[in-house]
Amino acid sequence: MDVDGGGKRVFQRLGAPSGDSRNQKVCFHWRAGKCSRYPCPYLHRELNGPPHAASNGAANAASKRGHGFASDDSSVSVPRRSPNFSGGSTWGRVHGGGNRIIRKTEKLCNFWVQGNCTFGDKCRYLHSWSLGESFSHLTQLDGHQKVITGITFPSGSDKLYTGSKDETVRVWDCQSGQCMAIINLGGQVGSMIAEGPWVFVGIPNCVKAWNIQTSADLSLSGPVGLVYSLVVGNDLLFAGTQDGSILAWKFNVATNCFEPAASLSGHTLPVVSLVVGANRLYSGSMDHTIKVWSLESLQCLQTLTDHTSVVMSVLCWEQFLLSCSLDKTIKVWAATESGNLEVTYTQKEDHGLLTLCGMHDLDGKPILLCSCNDNSVRLYDLPSFSERGKIYSKEEIRSIQAGPGGIFFTGDGTGQVKVWTWLTEQAVAASM
Template identity: 35%
Template sequence: MTSKGTVVCKYWQRGCCNRYPCPFLHGGDNKWVRETKASNSNSRKTEKKEMVWRRTEEKEKEKERCLCKYFLHGHCKYGADRCRYLHAWSWSTGAHDFSLLTPLHGHSKPITAILQPSGSDKLLSSSEDGTVNFWDCHTGQCVLTLNFGTEIGCIMTDGPSSLFVGTRDSVKVYNTENNTLLSLSGPAGLVYALAAHDNKLFAGTQVWAKKDKGGMEVIYTHTEEHGVLALCETSDATGQSVLSCSVNDQTVRLYNLPSFLERGRIFAKKEVQALQTGPGGLFFTGDGTGDLKVWKW
């Protein structure tokens, strides 16, 4: 229970107390109250300064994780040591992270698909420039370029010698052993997806899903500020599942699964439309400039 003698008189504070003697504190007796108020005021100022400092520190950290736009075009006057923004094609949060092995230059337009057939030492990439490149996985050199003369939407292999190429209004079948080419007409528009099953080839220009009661349900939704272009699941050096998510701000966001804690980012000159995993911790990104990059956990 609070004693009256320790409480300041509210009428005295207003300058109109007419009680004598007053059971509450007056005058010099409330010195400790003024000191407490001053202490609280200083504390609030300190807290405010600390909040401003923390916000400033967070902004500076965010800047360090933003790609320097001048570095992007190759002419930052400050250089990597003095520039407050990032001079690298990626950043990550800690141990067991990924690194860029090598960029592969060979396409002149956006890359639409990346594929490494099982058991093959070749990496395949297709592009809107109408070409499919075969890359040697040991040297990183382009050993073969097939020019189909029209925009390519996707590629698929079926066996060691058959390459299926989705183009506008047709599917091309290329035999890598005897260098023969077969054209399958029928699709209307650019073929975006190919699949093979039971000696049948399926080609899709658009993919639709029908809602079915008792089927799959959404258990988690992660909202991206920017539109999603491509998704791909990989595993880091420890076996942790990581979701690679390409969005239309020219970055690829990497998230630990199932927590969705951000693991790192990959930057590109243009939007990354193709993502693919490979053996031995490899994964690949292909952007709108035609650059193909090889990454490794």
């Protein structure tokens, strides 16, 4: 099992290089005569030279893919790493802290959802599953009967894996969008990740491990109750369990199996989120706390207690830790000189938050997707927290996963998995 540096992919998901070229881009909202951001990070004038070239394939990606959702790397530009935002003072500078622009059409029409709105195009409410110009819906994957609790896209594979509380994992072909296999597990899926050739699935009292190259099928015993979260770091597989413990296994090449390595105790309620970054393991729990663990000693270094309800998701971005909770806040944590984490910014929302996912759009800008328990997902630019759009669903979206070539996935409480794609700024401007 190749899990060397497995945490890097998670930690660098919203990574940052040097250099910031944002101020050399023309604001396409300004071009359309409706930019309302102040201050706007983009130019409100035309460049002297021609705008930088963009692939026309991105604008037509959905039509070229047919019924599937595979990315055509020859027609979709590769996302660049984000500019390096340092220091906590930049957080929430633009439309931060609840100063987002509210449009009267941001409310989803309930009659349209039920298929019986009589106002049609004259309805004052939204007749769409999304609001935003920089991304579009590709397709929908139907088949699961209950809430989606895991979505993963193994590296180098052309298959998408989705897990649900309906006790199955479905395997989808990325070219056709068709379900290729249904795996019955005999227990609800609490979590699912992929690392190298391995797919790990957390179910009650067990972690299933499948090698998609060798077809090895292993069962890792030890968890008590449902496995709510999984992550790989420092050659170890970690599982957050219903009894509040975090179990760790190490792969033994000689025996071709996973051997128990440690059990981390300290949480008093289920561990629902795990992430690895900067040689640390971070765990979010129903006990309202986040614990910081050393990946070397596996000792708890700090317990963060600023949230007042369940910590649903934790995410690493650059030198920051982001967390969200049912207390209706997203908190940004940064290390002090002593090495301890403290809150440097709090984003307040109107609803409880369920999960965080970070990715880049096709213009290389870092985006944070935040699922709320009002059946919506907010999309924010980082670090400003200026709103990029919203995604709506019939029920809560519990799983969000980034894919290759600007594709991302959302899974909701009805069992539907939707496939989305980012568009370049130039493609959006051209469509206006």
